[in-house]
Amino acid sequence: MDNTAAYLAVLAQIMQEERAETTTGSWEHYEKLYALVHTDLTTQLKASRYPDAPALQKKAEGLLDEMEPLYLCPELAGTGCLLISDYHTNTLFEPFRRAFLHWADIAPLFRLQTQIPFLIVDSEEDQLEVLNYANRHVALSPDEYELLLTESGKNRVALNKIVQVFLLRTPLAVKNVSLIFDNVYHRAEQLFGGAVSRKIACLNSRGFQTASKRGLDHFDAVTCKPELVPALKAHPALCHCPRMDWAMLVPCLGTIHPILYGFQYRFQALFTQMECYYLRSSNEMQEVVRQITDDIVRLGEKQNDALPQLRQSAKEAGDQLNNEWNALQPVLETIHTCLTENEKDLRDLSSSGKEVPRRVWDAVFEIFFTEEREKTRFGQKIEASLRTLEYPELPLVQAYLKKKAGKPVSAPVVTVGPGEWEKARMLLELQNPDSLSRATLRQYVDLLKPNRLSSGREYYAKSLIATFPEDVTSALTESFQRGYLPAGEKLLQLYNCASSSIDLSVLVNGLLPEACVAMAQRSTPRCATYSDLADPGFTYYKLAAVKGYLPAIQFIVDKLYDSGFSTAKRIGSTSLTDAARKKYAENGKVLCSLCHYLIEERSHQSLHNSEILGVVLFCLGESYSEAMRLLSGIDTGVSNFCKGCMYHHGYGVAQNTEQAIRYYQLAALKGFKNPSLQPSLRACYQADAKEKEEQTTAYQEGNSYKRTTSNYQTHDSGCFITTATCRALHAGDDCRELNLLRWFRDNKLQSTPQGEAIVREYYRVGPLLVQAIDHTPDPDALYQSLWEDYIRPSCTALENRQWEPAKQIYVRMVKTLCLRFGVEVRPQICEALKDY
Numbered sequence: 001m002d003n004t005a006a007y008l009a010v011l012a013q014i015m016q017e018e019r020a021e022t023t024t025g026s027w028e029h030y031e032k033l034y035a036l037v038h039t040d041l042t043t044q045l046k047a048s049r050y051p052d053a054p055a056l057q058k059k060a061e062g063l064l065d066e067m068e069p070l071y072l073c074p075e076l077a078g079t080g081c082l083l084i085s086d087y088h089t090n091t092l093f094e095p096f097r098r099a100f101l102h103w104a105d106i107a108p109l110f111r112l113q114t115q116i117p118f119l120i121v122d123s124e125e126d127q128l129e130v131l132n133y134a135n136r137h138v139a140l141s142p143d144e145y146e147l148l149l150t151e152s153g154k155n156r157v158a159l160n161k162i163v164q165v166f167l168l169r170t171p172l173a174v175k176n177v178s179l180i181f182d183n184v185y186h187r188a189e190q191l192f193g194g195a196v197s198r199k200i201a202c203l204n205s206r207g208f209q210t211a212s213k214r215g216l217d218h219f220d221a222v223t224c225k226p227e228l229v230p231a232l233k234a235h236p237a238l239c240h241c242p243r244m245d246w247a248m249l250v251p252c253l254g255t256i257h258p259i260l261y262g263f264q265y266r267f268q269a270l271f272t273q274m275e276c277y278y279l280r281s282s283n284e285m286q287e288v289v290r291q292i293t294d295d296i297v298r299l300g301e302k303q304n305d306a307l308p309q310l311r312q313s314a315k316e317a318g319d320q321l322n323n324e325w326n327a328l329q330p331v332l333e334t335i336h337t338c339l340t341e342n343e344k345d346l347r348d349l350s351s352s353g354k355e356v357p358r359r360v361w362d363a364v365f366e367i368f369f370t371e372e373r374e375k376t377r378f379g380q381k382i383e384a385s386l387r388t389l390e391y392p393e394l395p396l397v398q399a400y401l402k403k404k405a406g407k408p409v410s411a412p413v414v415t416v417g418p419g420e421w422e423k424a425r426m427l428l429e430l431q432n433p434d435s436l437s438r439a440t441l442r443q444y445v446d447l448l449k450p451n452r453l454s455s456g457r458e459y460y461a462k463s464l465i466a467t468f469p470e471d472v473t474s475a476l477t478e479s480f481q482r483g484y485l486p487a488g489e490k491l492l493q494l495y496n497c498a499s500s501s502i503d504l505s506v507l508v509n510g511l512l513p514e515a516c517v518a519m520a521q522r523s524t525p526r527c528a529t530y531s532d533l534a535d536p537g538f539t540y541y542k543l544a545a546v547k548g549y550l551p552a553i554q555f556i557v558d559k560l561y562d563s564g565f566s567t568a569k570r571i572g573s574t575s576l577t578d579a580a581r582k583k584y585a586e587n588g589k590v591l592c593s594l595c596h597y598l599i600e601e602r603s604h605q606s607l608h609n610s611e612i613l614g615v616v617l618f619c620l621g622e623s624y625s626e627a628m629r630l631l632s633g634i635d636t637g638v639s640n641f642c643k644g645c646m647y648h649h650g651y652g653v654a655q656n657t658e659q660a661i662r663y664y665q666l667a668a669l670k671g672f673k674n675p676s677l678q679p680s681l682r683a684c685y686q687a688d689a690k691e692k693e694e695q696t697t698a699y700q701e702g703n704s705y706k707r708t709t710s711n712y713q714t715h716d717s718g719c720f721i722t723t724a725t726c727r728a729l730h731a732g733d734d735c736r737e738l739n740l741l742r743w744f745r746d747n748k749l750q751s752t753p754q755g756e757a758i759v760r761e762y763y764r765v766g767p768l769l770v771q772a773i774d775h776t777p778d779p780d781a782l783y784q785s786l787w788e789d790y791i792r793p794s795c796t797a798l799e800n801r802q803w804e805p806a807k808q809i810y811v812r813m814v815k816t817l818c819l820r821f822g823v824e825v826r827p828q829i830c831e832a833l834k835d836y
Helices: 002-014 028-047 053-072 094-099 103-110 142-154 187-195 205-214 226-234 246-255 263-299 306-345 358-368 379-388 394-404 421-430 438-448 456-465 469-481 485-496 504-509 513-523 536-546 550-562 578-601 603-620 624-631 637-649 657-669 677-697 720-729 736-747 753-774 779-799 803-821 827-832
Strands: 080-085 118-122 127-132 137-140 163-170 177-182 196-203 221-224
Touching: 002 137, 002 142, 028 053, 028 306, 053 187, 053 263, 053 306, 080 187, 080 246, 094 246, 103 142, 103 163, 137 142, 163 187, 177 187, 187 196, 196 205, 196 246, 205 226, 221 226, 221 246, 263 306, 263 358, 358 379, 358 421, 379 394, 394 421, 421 438, 421 456, 438 456, 456 469, 456 485, 469 485, 469 504, 485 504, 485 513, 504 513, 513 536, 513 550, 536 550, 550 578, 550 603, 578 603, 603 624, 603 637, 624 637, 637 657, 637 677, 657 677, 720 736, 720 779, 736 779, 753 779, 753 803, 779 803
Parallel strands: 080 177, 080 196, 118 163, 196 221
Antiparallel strands: 118 177, 127 137, 127 163
């Protein structure tokens, strides 16, 4: 009866809820941090659109959960903690007998078996406490401890529902080390796991029976009494586990170092995660606004009423994101500052001699591998943090950074251990996955699975070790969609082998040039003809051409050339309507640009593309001299026809009827078909015969050869521009410069009401100006001056597609001549041209 009363008194004492001031340190900083996480941060996250808010909140609360036990038992903070697990915690004292300086005094405490964990810390004197489930410390005497265990066993009281852990303060032989004696239920590990430096499983015969169920793979080593070592070696679930000799347990304490809890780094990873989300999302909204604005400018606001509304919605979404981050950032900054105070309380400062656990490296490298880390607060400092934390593979980090910067570098020799996923990622980046062994690839991919695979290269490595075809296809597709080009090339190989599981459109959407061409060939009939670049048949070829795929560019060039240029149809042909002429000119400009590119890139086909370029320049009436140069060494029907035509009319070369006849004849012999070939050849024959006849009768003795007022006739019904050009160039009225000016008149000037009025006025004043010029003392000199000062600069501007400067030069010329010869310009025209 007396024992019962005393026992109940001890139970009542243990179950108290009022905090006993038995611990050192203050809870002030922890309680402040707790309030920030559970009130300020929670409130802001609930009001935000951040997609991972619940997970981030849970991680922040997890940091608090790991931190609280260190405030409950501050003796653990900053010490190296060895956790030893057995079925009964009392059985663990015997192998550590030499670690206790007062063994004789405390040995009687451990005669009774218990599964309640023991926490043993170094102290100047012996003291036993209980940590109850109200997180209160209660001091116990040895007698009370014995009474508590014996009476609870007799009365079948679930004492482990009342007592979380027994805390024993006693002098230890090894300083700055704490021991945690846990049981198979891992209760102490769950509570103090954030402070554990190393874990060892101590097994008895019963422990062998339950080893498979306990899952000992997360322990650093297993140990047992010497007589059980043979059974340990023969156990199928334990034979491959790292083993520690029984006698090495106490010497092992000398190798236990304090660990870095890393609360700061782990919170910085959460901070960076949120910062990157808002940075990325804000940039995406800005890009959407820019694209919509471009569409509005291009189409006009009245063309699509929905565009301004979409732009406004995108702006509002971007503003909301910025406002959310502006509200969240101060809260996160305050939490980070508060964590600095907690670091001091828990002696969690980075320093040499501290071990960095896996969870801290995980947080550090989550920041390190963030794509936008250079734009984030902590991402900019993470490389310095790796040096501060003395990361053991800094040469690997430096090689990885050089490779990402585009510099050639080889991978250092590195051993990759369990959980070291960051090494796997860096080594995969530094090496070609195709050159690695299957075993190495499997090791790397297993370390990155299931939630750390991110880059296209990593998914490509996964495809190389996949067993089933559908898994290979899935991994390659994911790799290619993440921008890894070799994955697309391998998918294309599989597609070409007629695998039905390959979606060619995925490769096309990734702008894989070969896939675009394959899609074009699959979707377009072989006999398809093309007339202009807007033809749908060109779509996939153009996608491939965007990536600089030469076969696709060559295909476009050949097809456009065959659409009319291959027959040397000139842009002034009467068979072309105005719309067709415009389209023809546009295609010609594109062809010229593409041919120049191909000539530079495809030397083996430079002759073919030089011919196309020369023919197109001839057809467009541009750069006849360049066209002649390109075609000079090419003996084909179309090439000879173009050269014959240029010699016939004096385009880019001196007019030469004999050369024209020669090339026309060669074109006919080559079977070239052009409606104007035979008429042109006949005209040359007639001109040649006439020239020869004139040569025989040209000189008659006594004839006068005095110079007349003008050696050249005017053209175009009094067009002084034509007259000036013909006299300056000694060319006919079909020369390239005049054709260029006429094209500008017809396609640019007359396309606007003001331009039409200018042209009509020119037709009225032009003949008057020609008459006035012809009555001057030296008309030739004036026409030459007009050519030098106005007409040639205007042509140069037109060749550079500078329409407005060409127009200004033209207007100034006409106004100058009108003022000089007193020709009046109609008032409405004067008003329209007052700014010129």
